Amino acid sequence: MNLKKSRNFGESSMSLDGIGKQDAGDTKRKRKVAEITQALNATPVDVATLRRMAISEGGLMSHEIRRKVWPRLLNVPDESIPEKLDEVDRENNKDYNQVLLDVQRSLRRFPPGMPDEQRMGLQEELIDIILRVLQKNPQLHYYQGYHDIVVTFLLVLGERLATALVEKLSTHHLRDFMDPTMDNTKHILNYLMPIIERVNPEVYDFMQQAEVGTIFALSWLITWFGHVLSDFRHVVRLYDFFLACHPLMPIYFAAVIVLYREEEVLDCECDMAMMHHLLSQIPQDLPYETLISRAGDLFVQFPPSELAKGATRERAQQTAASTFTDFDLASAQQQPETVLRRRQREQKQQQKQHGSTLNPQSGTVSVIRPAARRLVRLAVMGITVALGAAALAVVNSALEWAPKLDLLFP
Incomplete structure (x- = not known):
């Protein structure tokens, strides 16, 4: 790719x-x-x-x-959206002071030219939404950057509807970010480099040599890019995509941004500080539609279940994101049959021709061989038509996938 x-x-x-x-x-x-x-x-x-x-x-x-x-x-039905919002106890909320500081620093997240009075009113609503969700769900812990996601929902939906959706999002997609520690957040960041390694080993090796790590993508992940993109149109476009996909899709999108910047990365000095500075400055003129489609392709080719290996797999089972089953991919012209099943058949054929490479820990066949990757890509490209693999991954097997979603979002 x-x-x-x-x-x-x-x-x-x-x-x-x-x-x-x-x-x-x-x-x-x-x-x-x-x-x-x-x-x-x-x-x-x-x-x-x-x-x-x-x-x-x-x-x-x-x-x-x-x-x-x-x-x-x-999966937030109309009847679950309250007509009247709960009162917020600001004085006795342990997070109020931090939320207030973060919201006061969020001026750039509001449309330019918005009257001060209107903006200040929205900031008060933003504080109330955050505290209301935390007040109702004491198991959730506020993190800096959470307000960047909430303000997007507020500007699009208004306070009442935003409150209901943010609560559902916080207890599902964002759940791992709202733990008492950052352990699960760091684990999710650990998916970034394996994706890059599978697509472009040269970029992966260079980043490993520079010891840049993955912290440069932290703000991307925990704000769904809301904090780092200046154009609100791009933010809500990504939210359309992320809301329709697996909770780990933002990390796949982060990977395609790095891969798109291959030349810049390889031209950068192989130094941790220099590399971190380059990668943390996200370009504002990205080809979003192309990157969205390719993030979907990568999810289908390298689903989270494949990226989690050995001890990492044990750790993955403790995250909320791991409860979401990898998406099935099926052709609109065929009965549902996943690309993963097709890939397994292709792997078996290759094993007969070239022999197999086994993972000594898991006993699974390695799928990093370039020839296998090309076959997978061709299989994906052959049935994506104009929508891209991600769309078909969540749509054309709707009869199989929709019941799973009902279980995930009770």
Whole structure:
């Protein structure tokens, strides 16, 4: 998989003139809105289609649509959203002072030009949402950066709806970040380098030699990139993607950012401080749609269950993220059959031809061989059509996957 940054990266065809492109875009948008509306009006709601729409190019397109779809992606029914919000006891909340300081420093997260009075009102609502969720769920622990996620939901959904979704998110996708210690957060960061190693061993070796570690991606992960991206449109586009996917998808997206910057990484001085400085300064002009699609491809090719090995696997079983089953991938034209099953058959064929390499600890066959990787990629590319592997991974096996989601989000 070539994730290298180049001048031609993301260039589009010029076969249509400007007016033609606009007309085609409008038609595509209207078709997508109609499909989302149909999915929302179905009985029961067609969550699989909503996930496909959230992942596919352009995401959910508008805050109006997000207000309808985000609750469905998190399985928050209308009847669970309270008409009246609980009162917040600020004086007796142990986190109030820290939350207040963080919210006061969050000016850049609000739209430029917003009147001070309106912004200050939203900041008060932001404080209340955070404290309300913590007050209702004493097992959760506030962390710096949590407010960057909550403010995104507030700006899109408003206080009442945001409170309900943030609570569900905090007890599921963000649960590992809200432990008393950072142990599980550090463990999730440990998935980053194995992904990079499998795709680009040269970049992996260079980063290992520089001893840069993974802390540069900490703020990316725990804020879902909300803290590091200046354009709110890009933030909510990523939230569409992450809400429709496995909780570990942000770490896959972090990996494709590093891989996309291959030339910059390899040109950097092989020094921990220099490398950390380079990687922590995330570019603002990323080709988001391409990276989203490729993050989905990597998830399908290297699911979390494959990345967790030996002692790491034991540790993974203690994280909330590990309770989410790896997504199945199936062709829209075929009966559900996962890429993983196809890959197993391909591995068996290769074993007969070239012999096998066994992991002495787990007894599993190594899948790092480049030829096997190319076969997997071809299998993925052959059935992704225009949506990308991630969309199909969560959609086309909806009959298998939707019941699992009901169990995960009771």
